[in-house]
Amino acid sequence: MASTGSTLTSDYSGGLPYRESVTIPPCPVKLDGTNYLVWSRACKFAIGSRGYKGFLTGDTTKPIEVGPSQEKWETTDYLLMSYLTSSMDSVISRGYMLLDTAAAIWKTTETTYSHVGSKTQRYEIRKKIRETTQKELSVSQYYSTLKALWHELDFYGKYTAACSTDFTFYTSWENEIRVYDFLGGLNMDFDQIRAHILSTDPLPSLESAFSIVHSEDIRRSAMHQSPSQERSALYSGNTNQRGGSTDRIHTGKSPAICDYCGKERHTREKCWKLHGRPGAPRKGINKTGSANQITTESCPTDTGFSAEQLNTLRSLISQKDTSSSSSTAVSAMQFSGPSTSGTVCGSSYASVASTS
Numbered sequence: 001m002a003s004t005g006s007t008l009t010s011d012y013s014g015g016l017p018y019r020e021s022v023t024i025p026p027c028p029v030k031l032d033g034t035n036y037l038v039w040s041r042a043c044k045f046a047i048g049s050r051g052y053k054g055f056l057t058g059d060t061t062k063p064i065e066v067g068p069s070q071e072k073w074e075t076t077d078y079l080l081m082s083y084l085t086s087s088m089d090s091v092i093s094r095g096y097m098l099l100d101t102a103a104a105i106w107k108t109t110e111t112t113y114s115h116v117g118s119k120t121q122r123y124e125i126r127k128k129i130r131e132t133t134q135k136e137l138s139v140s141q142y143y144s145t146l147k148a149l150w151h152e153l154d155f156y157g158k159y160t161a162a163c164s165t166d167f168t169f170y171t172s173w174e175n176e177i178r179v180y181d182f183l184g185g186l187n188m189d190f191d192q193i194r195a196h197i198l199s200t201d202p203l204p205s206l207e208s209a210f211s212i213v214h215s216e217d218i219r220r221s222a223m224h225q226s227p228s229q230e231r232s233a234l235y236s237g238n239t240n241q242r243g244g245s246t247d248r249i250h251t252g253k254s255p256a257i258c259d260y261c262g263k264e265r266h267t268r269e270k271c272w273k274l275h276g277r278p279g280a281p282r283k284g285i286n287k288t289g290s291a292n293q294i295t296t297e298s299c300p301t302d303t304g305f306s307a308e309q310l311n312t313l314r315s316l317i318s319q320k321d322t323s324s325s326s327s328t329a330v331s332a333m334q335f336s337g338p339s340t341s342g343t344v345c346g347s348s349y350a351s352v353a354s355t356s
Contacts (some may be wrong), residue, residue, distance in 0.1 A: 027039070043083070043084065050078060125153045130181075183197060
């Protein structure tokens with residue numbers, strides 16, 4: 001919206017101060033029938049900052065004598081009338097075009113849309129307060145939203161105290177209710193700080209409670225990520241490692257490629273396809289030699305022979321007639337061995353008997 005303005009060159013008996021190139025900033029809010037409180041405050045700030053508040057309240061009256069002073073007053077009043085009507089929706093402004101002064105427009109809109117003392121209006125505001133929660137808002141945005149609703153509630157339902165004691169009690173009760181409203185709408189992340197504030201005796205003021213929560217929110221943002229963000233980052237890191245793209249993401253370099261098998265992330269010197277998997281037997285080893293190596297090892301504890309057979313072996317070994325004893329022992333071992341393991345152990349005992 002374009003700003004409006006006028007040029008005044010001299011003072012007059014009506015009390016208008018001296019102004020040159022007077023410019024009123026555009027109103028940031030348009031009256032739509034439901035936002036009178038915000039609209040009226042915005043207009044009052046803009047017009048009052050230029051020294052024209054008396055034109056709204058009717059305190060600055062039109063000079064009786066016809067002359068330059070009267071013309072200057074009319075020029076200023078027309079300026080304010082244009083400002084007020086242009087800050088309304090087109091449908092609403094049509095009902096105020098035939099009024100004669102800015103004060104008449106101002107008082108008519110107040111009577112029509114202010115709803116001071118309206119229980120319905122207070123009920124709607126209380127309902128909005130109960131339904132307001134933080135969700136995706138920051139702590140500051142959430143608190144500002146509630147504070148605007150509380151101000152509207154104060155405007156539509158002003159409390160008149162009978163005495164100073166009554167006023168003090170009402171102020172304390174109102175502060176307690178608003179602290180509960182503020183803490184109740186916070187996200188679950190603030191459970192610990194919420195419990196701390198509620199356990200404080202006496203309960204801190206609304207401003208102090210907001211300061212505590214806001215400080216905690218700033219500390220969390222500065223020190224670390226939220227648990228959900230940390231889990232997401234960890235999951236993303238694991239996915240990149242499994243997919244083999246970590247090197248590309250963090251270093252910007254291509255991974256090593258084996259010139260033997262053509263696969264990534266290893267070289268020819270560590271290629272399993274060429275050298276075999278670590279721990280597996282290498283190619284070219286004689287399986288028969290491995291079996292022979294096993295047979296030359298000592299017999300395990302569980303040989304598969306009975307106690308009587310073991311005693312017979314001991315007695316044969318202890319005989320000094322090595323030639324006959326060795327042949328007999330070998331024959332007994334090969335005859336009585338119940339399994340392959342017995343044959344293996346028999347070979348070992350035969351060698352011992354022959355040495356003896």
